[in-house]
Amino acid sequence: MDKLSNMLVFVKVVEMGSFTAVANHLDSTVGNISRAVSALEQMLDTRLLQRSTRRLSVTDAGRRFYDRCTVILADLENAEAEARNALLEPRGTLRVHCVPSLGRHLVTSAVLEYRQAFPEVTVDLMLSQQMPNLLEDQLDVSILIARALPDSAYVSQKIGVSHCVLVASPDYLARHAPPQEPQDLQEHQCLRLGTVDYARDEWQLTHQDGQATFIHAGPGFSVNDMEAMAVAVRSGAGIGLLAGFSAIDDLHSGALVRVLPEYHTQERNVFVVYSSRQFLDAKITRFIDTLKARVGDQLAATAQALVGN
Template identity: 65%
Template sequence: MDKLYNMSVFTKVVEMGSFTAVANHLSTTVGNISRAVTVLEEGVNARLLQRSTRRLAVTDAGRRFYERCVAILGDVERAEAEAGDALIAPRGVLRVHAVPGLGRQLVARAAMAYRQIYPDVSVDLLLSQRMPNLLEEQLDVGIVIARSLPDSNYVTQKIGVSHCILAASPAYLEQHSAPRSPQDLARHSCVLLSTVDYAPDAWHLEGPEGAFTHCPTGAHLGVNDMDAMATALRDGAGLGLIAGFSAIEDLRKGTLVRVLPGYYTNARNVYALYPSRQFVDAKTKLFVDALKLHVGDQLASYAAELGIAWDEKA
C-alpha cells in the first residue's frame, strides 16, 4: 500500500477512534483499514495502536507518529495546492532564453511589461546565440529566430516575423555611392552576420525584381550579434544586413540609412518554445501571450514602417 495513504488512514483512525468509522468514511472494509495500520507498524517497528474488542488506544509512539503524520500530510496538501495553483496564478521564477539582439531590443521590454502585471513572478532573461536545451538548463521558455525548427519534443508557438534590411552609415555612403541595384553590392565592403540562422556567405534578398542572392567576397568584417552589426554599420564599416528591430531607431535618427529600400531578406519566424504541452504553468502561458503582444505586434509595426509585406501564414 502507498505509505502516504497508510499515514492518512492512521491519522483518521486516531481522530475518529474506530476502524469501522474510518472504513465507512473511506468506503472500504475494516480489514483494509487494519492492514494499513499494520503495515505502518511493521515499517516503524513499533506498536502505534492498542486494539481490543471494545476500544482503540493510541500508544506513546503512536501519538508521536500521529503528530509527524499530520505535519507531513499537511505539507503534501500545501505542495499539491501550490502546484495546482501554479496552473492558475502566475508566481515563482520564470527562466527565459532569447537570442541577444531580439532579447535586448524587445524581449526585455516584454518581460518588464509582464512583471508590471504579474509582480509575483521573477524573470531571469538569459541571452545567447545557441539553440537552448530547455530541459537540461531548466528553462521555461526559449525564444529563437529561424526559417524552420529542427524536430524536437518542445511545444512551439510562432509569436512574430522578423526581416533583415540593407543599411549603411551616411558617412560610408558619402565615400561610396549607394548601390542602385543588387548587382552593385559587389563593389562594396560588407559587414557579415553569422548566427544560427544567418549564413554570412550568401545574402538572400527579395525585392521588386524578385529574388536575388549576393555572395560577398574579399576582405570583410564579420560579427555574430545584431547589436555589434549596428555598431559596425554606424561606424562606417560598410553595408550590412541588419534586423529591422535592431535598425529601426538608427534609421529614425538618421545614423543609419537604408540601402536598396525595396529589398529585404525572406521572413524569419520568431518562435517561443517550452518543454511540455501538459500542465503548463500560468506564468509560462501568460508570458507567451505577452511575447505575442510586445514582440510579435511590435515586429509587425516595424515591418509596416519599413514597407515590408509578407504572408503571415508563411
Template identity: 50%
Template sequence: MVDMVHSMRTFVRVVEAGTFTAVARESNVTTAQVSRAVSLLEDELQTLLLHRTTRHLSVTEAGAKYFERAKLILAELDNATVEARNAMSHAHGRLRVHAAPGLARGAVTAALIAYQARHPDVSVDLEVAQIMPNLVEDGYDVSLVGSMQLPDSAYIAQKLGSSHAVLAASPAYLERHGIPTRAEDLAQHTLLRFSCPGMPLDEWPLEGADGSSIVTVKTSPFQTNVPDAMRYALQSGAGIGVLAAYNAVDDLRSGALVRVLPQWRLRQMNVYALYVSRRYLDAKTRTLVDFLREWLTPALAKFEHEIDLLAQRDIAQQARDNAATPDRSAQQTPSASVQTVH
C-alpha cells in the same frame, strides 16, 4: 504493494477519531477496510502501532511517535500539492527567460517589463545570448529566438511573428562609395558579415518584387554576432551590412543609417518562443507565452510596416536622385557575387 500515503492518512485519522468505525463512516468505506489499511502499514513498518480490543483502541509507544511524525509529513505533502496546483493556476515565482541579443534589444525587454507589471508575483530573469541554451540543463523556462529555419529539437515551438532583415549603411559610407542600385552592385562594396544561428554566414538570400537573389559574401573586413556591434560598425561607415527590422528601424527613421537596395530584403525570419513541455505547463510559462503573442506579434508587424513605409520613401528618393545625377558607384575589389532567380 502498500499505498503508504493512504495507509498513513488512515492511521492518523484513526488515532484522531478514536475508532475504526468513525473513520469508515467519514470515508464511506467499511470498518474492515480501515482496519486492513492500518494492519498493512504495521506490516510494512514491522511495528505494532495500535492495541486493539473489542471495545477499545490505544496507541502504542511506537505508534504515538509515528503519529506525530506522520502528521508533519502529511502536512508537508499537502502543502507541496497546493503549491504545485497553484503553479498551474496562478503565475508566481521566478521566470528564467533566454533571448537572442537582437530580440532582447528590439522588442522582448519591453514585453517582459509589461508582462511583469501585469503579473507582479512573477520575477523575470532575462539572460541574453546568441546561442540557444539547453532549457532543461540550464534551467530556462522559455527561449526566444529568431531564425530563418528552426533547428530540430524536442522543444515546443510557438511562432510569435515574423520579421525581415534589411541592408543598411551610413550616409557617410554611401557618400564616399556611391549608392548601389542593383544587387549586382554589391560586388563593388565592402560587406560586413553577421553571424547568427539559422542564417548563412556567407550568403545574403534577398527577396524582392522581381524575384530573388543570393549575394555571396566572399570576404569581409568585419564580422560580428551582436546586432549592436553591427549597428555601430555601420554607423561608423565601415560598409554595408544586415540588420533585422526591429534593430534597424530607429536608425533608419533618424537617418543615422540608410536603407541599401530598399526594393530588396532578406528572406523571412520567424520569431519563436521555445519551451520544454506542452503538458502541465505551469502558469508563469503559459501566461508569458500568451502575453508575448498578445504583445510581440503586433509589435513585430508594426516594425515591418514602418520598414516598408521607409523603403517606399527611399525608393522614391533614389528615383529622383538617379534622374538628376549619373551613377557615382565607386569601383572596388569585388567582395560579393550575385545569383539572381526570377
C-alpha cells in the same frame, strides 16, 4: 495500501476513535482499515493502538507517531496545493533564453512589462546565439529566430516574423554613390553578418515583387553579432544587414539610411520554444501571452513599415 495511505487511515482512526467510523468515512471496509493500521505496526515493529471489543486506545508510541503523521500529511497537502496553484498563478523563477539582438531590442522590455504584471515571478534572462538544451540547461523558454526549427520533442509557437534590410550611415553614402541595383553592391564595402541562420559570404535578397537575388558579399569586415554589425554600420564602415527591429529607430532618426529599399532578406520566423505542452506552468503561459502581445505586435508593425507585409 501504500505508506502515506496507511498513515492517513491511522490519523483518521485516532481522530474518530473507531474502525467502523473511518471505514464509513472513507467508503471502505473495517477489514481494510484494520489491515492499514497493522501494516504500519509491522513496518514500525511497534504497537500503535490497543484494541478491544469495546474500544480503541492510542499507545504512547502511537500518539508520538500520530503527531508526526499530522505534520507530514499537512505538508503534503500544502505541497499539492502549491503545485496546483502554479498552474493558475504565476510565481517562482522563470528562466528564459533569447537570441541577443531580439533580447536587447524587444524581449527585455517585454520581460519588464511581465514583471510589473506578475511581481511574484523572478525572471532570469540569458542571451546567446546558440539554441540551448532546455532540459539540460534548466530553461523554461527559448526565443529564437529561424526559417524553421529542427525536429525535436519541444513545443513551439510562432510569435512573428523578422526581416533584415540593407542599411548604411549618411556619412558612408556621402562618400560612395548609393547602389541602384543589387549588382552595384560589388563596388561597395559590404559588412558581412555570419550567424546560425545567415551565410557569411552570400546575401539572399528578395525584391518586393518576390524575385530573389543572390549577392556575394566579398572580403572585408565580418561579425556574428547583430549589435556589433550596427556599430560598424553607424561608424560609416560600409553597407550591412540589420534586422528591421534593430534598425528601425535609427532609420527614423536619420542615423542610418535604407539602401536598396525595395529589397530585404527572406523572412525569418520568431519562435517561442518550451519543453512540454502538458501541465504548463502559469508563469510560462502568461509569459508567452506577453510575448505575443508585446513582441509579436512590434514585429508586425516593423514588417509593415519596412517590408509592407
